[in-house]
Amino acid sequence: MNDPTRAPQRVQVAIIGAGPGGSVAATTLAEAGHDVLLIEAGPHLPVDSAPHFRRDEMMQKYCNGGITPSFALSTSMAYLEGCCVGGGSEINRGLYQRTPDTVVETWRRDFHVDGITCETMVPHFEACEAVARVSPLRAPAPPSSLRLQEGANRLGWRCAEVPRLVTYDDKPSGKKQSMSATFLPRFLAAGGGLMPDTRVHRLRRIGGRWSISGTRRGRTLDIEADTIFVAGGAIRTPALLKRSGIRRHVGGSLRFHPMVKVVAQFPEEINLPGMPDPVHSVKEFEPRFSMGCSISAPPLLALTMAEHPDHMTEVDRHWRHMALYYVQSTGGIGSVHNVPGFRDPLVRVQFSRSDMAELAEGLKRLCECLFAAGAVTIYPGISGGVVLRTTGGVRGLPDTLRGNRATLSALHLFATCPMGERGDRCAVDSFGKVHGVDDLYLADASLLPSPTVVNPQGSVMAIAHRNALHFLERAAHGAAKPRSSDGRTLIARSNL
Ligand SMILES: Cc1cc2nc3c(=O)[nH]c(=O)nc-3n(C[C@H](O)[C@H](O)[C@H](O)COP(=O)(O)OP(=O)(O)OC[C@H]3O[C@@H](n4cnc5c(N)ncnc54)[C@H](O)[C@@H]3O)c2cc1C
Known part of the structure; x- marks a missing residue:
């Protein structure tokens, strides 16, 4: 060569x-x-050079080994990029x-x-x-994904399986495209x-x-x-x-899909190793916000549970009963700046009052959906350590996530x-x-x-x-x- x-x-x-x-x-x-x-x-590197969504993959293929923080006067947001x-x-x-x-x-x-x-x-x-x-799943969706669909069905909300850039011709578990x-x-x-x-x-x-x-x-x-x-x-x-x-x-008009996550715990096991990735998305409230289920490996559950340090041991004991869900909207703007002497740019983000009110409403709807699906405990990824155990508790969630109330992240940047x-x-x-x-x-x-x-x-x-x-x-x-x-x-x- x-x-x-x-x-x-x-x-x-x-x-x-x-x-x-x-x-x-x-x-x-x-x-x-x-x-x-x-x-x-x-x-x-080959697509399967490291297990998906694990530390080795993050070190090999993500910018900065995973999450990059942004800067803000009030609410900040972390973002992820492949490298x-x-x-x-x-x-x-x-998901396609x-x-x-x-x-x-x-x-x-x-x-x-x-x-x-x-x-x-x-x-x-x-x-x-x-x-x-692009293909739909050939096997049943994982229980964590089906829970979201069940919750949406009970509330009469539109929910759909999102097809993926995966083929199932050669391997039942699929080949990533x-x-x-x-x-x-x-x-x-x-x-x-x-x-x-x-x-x-x-x-x-x-x-x-x-x-x-x-x-x-x-x-x-x-x-x-x-x-x-x-x-x-x-x-x-x-x-x-x-x-x-x-x-x-x-560089002055950055947009994204800001996301708030929750950990939901169910009475039965829903997070089973070796299951396909979750695929359902609640579409009832698009374009204002949408909801989905994330990969829920224990380290990722623990990351969202950082807002609930007193309950962190719950992940070790009950992770098979827990899954990560998110609501994401389209609010917020940002800008990209170079800083002399630094390789990576600095990203600033800002959110209006209505951006944060929309996310707060999305968070409430997501928790409603998960309780309708049978969740027994929900740990929202917002500051203050609020733990929800009944649908009634959802009313107690804040009407806005302004300030440092929310732990926001984004995977989609534009x-x-x-x-x-x-x-x-x-x-x-x-x-x-x-x-x-x-x-x-x-x-x-x-x-x-x-x-x-x-x-x-x-x-x-x-x-x-x-x-x-x-x-x-x-x-x-x-x-x-x-x-x-x-x-x-x-x-x-x-x-x-
Ligand atoms: C964890 C994660 C999950 C996601 N899930 C989904 C999903 O399920 N479905 C979906 O549709 N989208 C998803 N997205 C978003 C999707 O991956 C992006 O929208 C898409 O990859 C953007 O494509 P792009 O070509 O704009 O940039 P990128 O995919 O970001 O590629 C840009 C490339 O340019 C390289 N590069 C940058 N600067 C330089 C430089 N100066 N010199 C040389 N190379 C450089 C980078 O290393 C990078 O490899 C996800 C993103 C992440 C991070």
């Missing part, structure tokens, strides 16, 4: 970040015959939903995204689903170059080309590219753009560089090209203009596919035609 750090490299297209957005864009361009180098800060080839798709549960029609309509109406409608998005969802396949198992093998087969363990620090425009500087396994590295797609995710893409002097509408034609709020055009900057595109969750309400990976992939096809059309008509890289491309195909 060539050592990609030894020689100067020139490529037609460099894509920075190998998450769902970067992987779909890279595969689409490479299969169309473009010379593409995909650069990823994290390692290239490996495949990005978030390697570590997430693969297409972008709801109402969200697509918001993007068209409020951000003036050209040519986007529910109908025009369908072929892009279908194209991505043909590669990364992460990027490393689906798009990336196709990318490599099409001649794409993959450079893991390589962090890009800065982009510079020199003589009508892009110069990319970074480090690979401790050594500095420079790559030249005709065109760059940045796909580092909603936090790291704006940080890289700002470090590179590109600041217009970049909108730091919104796409669209609105000059007063959009960083990139309707197809991902950075406004006013030549040959620079984005291809990740940063350009989704607003929260997707549902699980976002399907939206990230479909929009990346749509925009990559548009880039190819532009290139075919000469508007963004990548120039020849004059035969000096030196790219090593990565091996596992």
Whole structure:
């Protein structure tokens, strides 16, 4: 294998970040015959290199080994990001939903995204689903998930199984359809170059080309590219753009799905090792908030029980009777800032009174649902150590979670560089090209203009596919035609 750090490299297209957005864009361009180098800060590991949602996986594949805190004057929020080839798709549960029609309509109406409608998005969802396949469970859902469904049914609320990016053809337990198992093998087969363990620090425009500087396994590295797609995710893409002097509408409009969790205890065992991941989602209150069941391994239960130190031993004794549930909304805004001398950006978040009232209402509804499902004790993840033992106790929960009342976290991050034609709020055009900057595109969750309400990976992939096809059309008509890289491309195909 060539050592990609030894020689100067020139490529037609460099894509920075190998998450769902970067992987779909890279595969689409490479299969169309473009010379593409995909650069990823994290390692290239098989999807099953560590048990899912366990410490080893967090150390291998998450940014900062797991949770990163944000900063706030009042309520703060922790967030999680993948850092490996495949990005978030390697570590997430693969719950898959297409972008709801109402969200697509918001993007068209409020951000003036050209040519986007529910109908025009369908072929892009279908194209991505043909590669990364989506299936409902073939076996019964785990008891923790079924409890949520039972509670919702008793209250007459809409609840549905969310299908997953998992296939059940070869293994009854399923095979995860992460990027490393689906798009990336196709990318490599099409001649794409993959450079893991390589962090890009800065982009510079020199003589009508892009110069990319970074480090690979401790050594500095420079790559030249005709065109760059940045796909580092909603936090790291704006940080890289700002470090590179590109600041217009970049980083100031972070959105997310803030989440509050509870631990619910049932009389019977509901948390059984070896069961499939939970899949049910209560949809009755969307788009205001939705509810679901999380992976409930004992260390994750203990994390939420941190608000209940007096009851921590309950987890050791009763974890098989306990499961984690969450309510998540779309409230709150944030911003991404670089701090001189620090590698990671600083994220600030803020929530309005109504954002927190909405989450508080969601929390009450979630507890109602779990009591309707037969829960005997609920430990909400809010300060004050309130423990609920009856439905009546739900009324005693606060009407707002303002201040430091809630322990919030987020897995779904968006909108730091919104796409669209609105000059007063959009960083990139309707197809991902950075406004006013030549040959620079984005291809990740940063350009989704607003929260997707549902699980976002399907939206990230479909929009990346749509925009990559548009880039190819532009290139075919000469508007963004990548120039020849004059035969000096030196790219090593990565091996596992
Ligand atoms: C624990 C968890 C569970 C989730 N569950 C679900 C779910 O079930 N369903 C769902 O739809 N969504 C889920 N999500 C969200 C989903 O994974 C993300 O929306 C999706 O991965 C975003 O894709 P992306 O391409 O924008 O960025 P990412 O997946 O974040 O990928 C960005 C990649 O870019 C790399 N990178 C960043 N900066 C640089 C740089 N400077 N140089 C080189 N590389 C760089 C990063 O290392 C990373 O690998 C979950 C997320 C997490 C963290």
